[in-house]
Amino acid sequence: MSVPDKFLKPYNPNSVEDGLYKMWEDSGYFNPDNLPKISGEARVETWCTIMPPPNANGRLHAGHGTDLTLKDIMTRYHRMVGKKTLMLPGSDHAGFETQSVFEKKLQKEGRSRFGMSNNELYSEIYDFVMESKHIMEGDVRKLGTSCDWSRNTFTLDDHVVSGVKDTFKKMYDDGLVYRGKRSIHWNPKFKTSLSDIETKFEDRKDPFYYFQYGPFVIGTSRPETKFGDKYVVMHPDDKRYKDYKHGDTFECEWINGKITATIIKDEAGDPEMGSGVMTITPWHSQVDFDIAQRHNLDYEQIIDWDGKLMDIADEFAGKKIHMAREDIVKKLDDKGLLVKVDKDYEHAVRICERTGVVVEPQIKDQWFIKMEPLAKKVLSALDNGKVKILTSKHENMLRHWMNNTIDWNISRQIVWGIQIPAWFKNKGTKDEEVIISKNKPDGEGWEQDVDTFDTWFSSGQWPLMTLGYPDSKDMEYYPTTVMETGADLVFKWVPRMIMFGTYLTGKVPFKTVYFHGMVLDAKGKKMSKSKGNTLSPIELAEEFGTDATRMSFVVSNAPGADMPLSQDKVRAYKKFANKIWNITRFILTETDDIDINTKPTLTDTDVKLLSELQETADFIADHIERYRLDLAADKAYHYIWHELADNILEASKDILKVDDSEAKLSRQYTLYTILVTTLKMLHPFMPFITEEIWQSLPHKESDMLMVAQWPVVE
């Protein structure tokens, strides 16, 4: 036979990738139930990874590219080794994130959610998400991801919603869930509460005011919260105030007339700070709320849910807080109570991570999860080695966080999510009744809580829900083998999965956690849309080919370390793909007359070459198993280019000139074996070109490289 014409032209990824992916998908081999036997034996040992649900509200970015590439490399390798291999795809509704993306879209269209009913809003977001979900699944395919689409799961699928509600009920019955008034982070623009990890601090420079408050001087950057302040707090050991006793009261002139203030001695008062005396606003400050709780003090709301001052502010009522601030200061100044102003005061302000809105602490009835008993389970799983985190840096971070965690607010005041299955009767009265149930309780007057779960409440149960907990046959894949994900999820997602997994099943959800770092731009800077330095994995794949793109995501991407990415890097691997193409052309041309089933007597050199070949395959296998995919990929690259092409092929030219010689027959057999073996060991990294070549081989052991056996050179 002669060498196919396609090898006479450079490799063109775009013309073959879609067809190859369709061939794989149509074969059914992505589904482990359909995998063929390996070396005549049924596959027994399972290997499983669950895809972190990409948020169903946009295109894939470089982080997803890394994620999918690393996971798919491992998946393809273990499939070839003979494991019952499952990579399970899915997507996340991403509650608040998606709703804020959608609301921005509404805003651009000149609309707002506040004119819509909850049902209308939900259904519009649903349509929006289904559309982007479809596009994103196309992107996942484009990257060659060999996941089992028949098990594709969405966090709002009926069985997931139902399972998540069951978990909530079980936790409630076990006393791990409680409802209570707590100081929460409130986003006044989007009108929802947020958990700690959905907020971040931003450095600001604001004026800092000192006011006379009776006999004391107090300082604040937020005069607008001070209307209701009637407690002065100082450290019990502060000698300057030893004549004042806890509980003493005094009268003083304040913003809107005379008030009665009470002295509170509490260690929260920092003697080093200003005068060492402060007033507190428990409704609008977490720290103040804690002090108020300790001493059983009153608290009163000053700022409403829209961020406007309430009636207590008299003439300022109804004003937005930042509008009223200067007027309030002026009024106090006119009364002679303004002592001084520090105009260059630098402090950190808590803002909403997603929207940048300044968070207003508020007090609200919310559902909480008691974290301590669950955190203990996570820590003991780490101590016992049930879960291994590959990077000590992240393990340390995780341990520290779990040791200091606070109760988790899981209610969100948004419609886009799973509605909390709590039913109230006579809500807000002293006869209030609560029932936790998936269905409406019998009898009149029951109304369901309108709040939805924090999105991490459902994604925390992802490995369980995707595998059909509690009783699906797929639970044989639980615990899954490895969770590979971005380091930004070290608190948000990973510990929550371990918590829910150990709580519900007594077993961890995965044995190994592999955190990859961030993809940076060529200069080592964070990629961000606003800087315009992002690289889209899809665009890279279209320009340079998916295989080249995948290689650039894995090479020099050590676990836990950030990785710079540039077009030049991808271009280099495009050249590599072409190199492989030409190696194939050479070998097929030189071996098209041989009978591969008849093994010739091999020369000593060729025996050595085959043994080095096996060593290379073993090195790659070993490093994949030890999660050093970067070194495995690099090894394949170097072997192929600098050993096979530069040395073996060059040396073969002379040998092959001598027709019918034993050396030639030996070398032909060796070259063909090297080609076949090389395709196998490169396949996990560069699935498309290797499969495309495999399909053109004159002799092959299986119809598809994807399910061929990992190299054992004989």
Next chain:
RNA sequence: GGGUGUUUAGCUCAGUUGGUUAGAGCGACUCGUUUACACCGAGUAGGCCGGGGGUUCGAAUCCCUCAACACCCACCA
């Protein structure tokens, strides 16, 4: 303020438990169009392995210390 990491060639990074002369890619330079490949080949230059101290027969590797950078957490009345 607390913590965790990083620092190796111009750039980006490897370097496994201490063991000959510290490696690769990209970039630079020189030569080469020899039918697998110019999306190429052959070769060259370039490093007191962040500084200082210690342990050792021997240190890029282990310990101490300093510095710079990065990230995480907490807090700022």
